[in-house]
Amino acid sequence: MAPRVLVSDKLSPTAVQIFKDRGVEVDYLPEIGKDKEKLLEIIGKYDGLAIRSATKATEKMIAAATNLKVIGRAGIGVDNVDIPAASRRGIIVMNTPFGNSITTAEHAIALLFAVARQLPAADASTQAGKWEKSKFMGVEITGKTLGVIGAGNIGSIVCARAIGLKMRVVAYDPFLSKERAGEMGVEKVELDELLAQADFITLHVPMTDKTRGILDAEALAKTKKGVRIINCARGGLVVEADLAEALKSGQVAGAGFDVFEVEPATDSPLFGLPNVVCTPHLGASTTEAQENVALQVAEQMSDYLVRGAVSNAINMPSITAEEAPILKPFIRLADVLGSFAGQVTESPIKQIEILYDGATASMNTKALSSALLAGLIRNQVADVNMVSAPIMIKEKGVVLSEVKRDKTGVYDGYIKLTVTTERQSRSVAGTVFSDGKPRFIQIKGINMDADVGAHMIYIANTDVPGMIGFMGSTLGDANVNIANFQLGREKENGDAIALLYVDKLVEQDVLDKLTAHAAIKQAKPLVFNID
Known part of the structure; x- marks a missing residue:
């Protein structure tokens, strides 16, 4: 049938x-x-x-x-x-x-022009029979600085269009390397630098816990006075009530919005304000x-x-039906390894190396690498999938390499990920045991054997006496139950790591108590999808 x-x-x-x-x-x-x-x-x-x-x-x-x-x-x-x-x-x-990429990027540029020249208000005034030429004084965009928050697929198109319009472009994107920024003709900056320099700001990031409200009252206060803000990405990236106040005070001179915190948007703090151009989520609306x-x-x-x-x-995962039974547990392992690195890496990634050892080298490594890359950037790009992840990595100028080799150790097959940033290089390796579950076998070159749980804590510390007791009592005082506790160290009194499998997400104040210990360098909460 x-x-x-x-x-x-x-x-x-x-x-x-x-x-x-x-x-x-x-x-x-x-x-x-x-x-x-x-x-x-x-x-x-x-x-x-x-x-x-x-x-x-x-x-x-x-x-x-x-x-x-x-x-x-x-x-x-x-x-x-x-x-x-x-x-x-x-x-x-x-x-x-x-x-929808080109269409959405073009809509952002269209709103930029509309806000710069107050086109909708001027049109309404003229068609009403008025001739208020002096009322609608605009600004040129040539030579102005455009701040692009998010230089991925859509953001990079906006950058290219803006450069063609003779604008100076600065971009904030944690995954954008300096080399890729140079190829694009933009300057990579931190968010505060972008806010201080930009005459226009346009957002092109997904909605995640990190990006929600990225332009709130505190951020808007750091902008150049008279900035104009465009949002064709997701409602809620800009706190509308805070932006309304900034528009009223003159800190922000204009705004163009295609997306809103609540849609359909029948009401918004932005409605009715001068030099605010609003459209009903038309970013993808071209033939x-x-x-x-x-x-x-x-x-x-x-x-x-x-x-x-x-x-x-x-x-x-993008795999064939024949491959599914064999690949499924290793797809999950690859996703976990990528997710681990993505959650503990805080600076832009320059290079990624994926090592397939033993049995994994003869598998569909394209699917495995795609799953790993999706896990790696999911913390920044919520709607990434196995197909789009490699494209996004390439667009950001990250150097990706795969190495396959015959079995070299005690495991029949394992995967090792090494991520290199501007500051350091970090590696994590894992395998799948007979129960089909992923396990960590090495982190930062330190051997260990650790289950993967939905909620974990990664701790990097100096190997000194009393660490286990301190970690356990700190979590116990916070009513956090430890399901599994794995340790590893480079050498006595050298670098050490701990992976704690806990029953719930650990709050920041608990992590702060852990990092208050002189021997603990880092304590990061980890969340894994292990269903």
Whole structure:
């Protein structure tokens, strides 16, 4: 029986035809996504669901989708899909991460012009029969400094466009190397430097715990007086109430916003303020972009449903069905190793080396490396997947190398990751035991054997007496239970490390008490997805 797909949002006729040409039955019901009850009633009949942003793939809907195998989102954002619920049901969630890039970048540039010259207000005034030429005094962008927060796929396009407009561009991005910045023609700076220098600021980062409210009252107070701010990335990156106050005080001279903290945005502190240009999340709204992402999602879903090929999956590695049983535990190991390095590395990464030893060298190392890189940058890019991660690493100018070799130690096969930054080089290695679970076997050249838990603490210290007791009592006083405790040291009185598997996330005040000890150099909380 041919697989069956429901298209519940508006996709182009060409995309619908792609499904049919690939042997997939398709029901095109573009209004059904807005009818939650009707969607719940019929979703059980389908193997695939193709959506944009109107359809909400909630936990309740997913529970009713008894035959669903794949959800395809035409676009990058998957906020309208309950990914954990889909993962628990074994439903692959795909997106189209790069189809909207040029369109979104162009919209940011369009807003920059609109704010610089107060175009919407001038248009409304003129069409109302007024002739207020002196009221709308703008500013040139030529020679001005553009601060780009986030120089990834979309941000790098904005940088190129701005340089073409003869702007000076400074960029803040923890993953951007100085070499890559030089190739792009931009100056890499820290956030505070960007705030102090920029005449215009544009944001192009995902919404994560680190980026939420990145421009709040404190940050806005550090900006150059009269700065203009553009946000076409995600609502909530800029605290709207704080920006409204900065606009009223004159600290900020104008703003262009396409995204808002609450959407649809029927009310906002920014509405009604002079020289604020607002659009209803139009970043991806061009004919070309809508067509591109629609065709891409149809091709991806058809390939999976007909041939079993997985691409651009948020919650699934890109591997074949034959490889899955062997690769699955090592995919998880690679993700854990990358995630460990990503969580403990604080400066920009310049070089990545992945060593495959023994049995791992003969596996699908492309899939393993993709999983490792996704884990490595997930702390900074929340919606990264195995397909987009290598592209993002390449775009940031990071040098990536893979080494394969025959078995050299006691383990049949292991993976070792070495990350080099401007400050230091750090390595972590792991393997999979017969139980299929990942284990750390070496960190910073120090051998150990440690389980991987959902919540862990990594401690780097000097090997001195009493450390175990101090760590245990500090955590005990904070009511943190230790499930497993592994130690390793370079030599007596030398560098040592501890990995503690704990039952819950450790609060910052507890970590501060640990690092208050003279022998402890670093204490980092770690979170791993080990389901």
